[in-house]
Amino acid sequence: MDANWDDLRLFLAVAREQSLSGAGKLLRLDPATLGRRMQRLEAALQATLFVKSPQGYALTDAGQSLLARAEAVERAMRSAVADLPAATAGLSGQIRIGAPDGCANYLLPQVCAAISDQNPDLDVQIVALPRVFNLSRREADMAVAVSAPTAGRLVVQKITDYKLHLVASEAYLAAHPPIDDMQDLQRHRVVGYIPDMIFDRELDYLSDLGLARVPLASNSVSVQINWIRQGGGIGIAHDFSVPAMPGVRRILTDKIGLTRSFYLIRHADDQRNPRLSRFAQALTAGLRAEVLRLEALA
Incomplete structure (x- = not known):
């Protein structure tokens, strides 16, 4: 998808003010421009975020979901910005x-x-x-x-914890049978780690999903992601890597999701x-x- 923090910042203002005019005053942006930005964000997310009426902009369920995540990002970014100068000067x-x-x-x-x-x-x-x-x-x-x-x-x-999901390119999905449930995965080419080169049990994602055969395998995440981007098959990817993969989307998100953690070792x-x-x-x-x-x- 093509969204960024600036899009989310504008979304937060509209969601909180419940109108383009009110948000425009806060942001010093023309309401028409702000409206176009919200349309662009909805198109990028492929979701309707607002119900528009003479009374203003009310959040849909998808909008409420994005609001919670956008506010969490806002808090984290403010904290990071506040901490960095004192911590690193x-x-x-x-x-x-x-x-x-x-x-x-x-x-x-x-x-x-x-x-x-x-x-x-x-x-x-x-x-x-x-x-x-x-x-x-x-x-x-x-x-x-x-x-x-x-x-x-x-x-x-x-x-921090981080999330991972199955992903595939739009081109791959268009050229292969639909994936509606776990059973369908058996009919698809899988991208993943070389089994005997997995250096940490936490990276053995495919075993957790019951997928034993890995037709396209590499010890490198970057190689795996490039295979997926080129339509080679489906694989597990970090959610934080998805924005860097145009044309790739998450699949079976309501059925498959993994959570792992990063640790700092000194x-x-x-x-x-x-x-x-x-x-x-x-x-x-x-x-x-x-x-x-x-x-x-x-």
Whole structure:
């Protein structure tokens, strides 16, 4: 879909004021322009968000659902913006982050760019690897992981939950039999991880769905997503990656949904390092806000 935070910001104003004129005054926007933006948002979401009448704009059920998610994004973004300057002001030197490639491709670049904007002397390195990082060997200063390690002198902090769903390209769906329930999945080509290269049980999504055969498999999330975008088949994707996949949509959302978590892993000795602690604080706040923002757009 083609929606962004600016669309959601305008939507919030219209929903709260229940009129284009009232929202236009707050936003200093012409009501006609605002009306066109709401039409564009409805088209992007393929949903009717408002019931229009002489009395104003009333939210539909779809609008109420979007309102709750948009308000959560708004709160998270305000919190992140408020936290980042105090947490990161004056950081310098090099910080290396290890992460699985889903997080490394779709979350860390924009979060770290925001931190770097406030700290021009800071060098951030993102190492995307489909395996667990060894902080004891100093492969990275900190790592994002999909499960909490139970051994080693490590400090573990839960960052946030995130959601995953089955996705497919519009082109694939148009060219293949319909997918209305779980049984239909057996007739479709599946994209996923190479089974014997899954480095964390939390990534074994397809087993949870009873799909044993993976005709198109890679240890890279990016390769899987490109296969799906090109119409190769159906697969599991993070909701936060869906806005970056034009022409791809979630399927069977009322029947299949997975929830996983990201954890920030640091070496225990680094707790006494104020520079790394300030960066970790900013990184955690930024990741939470970005997951909420992107999931609201999925």
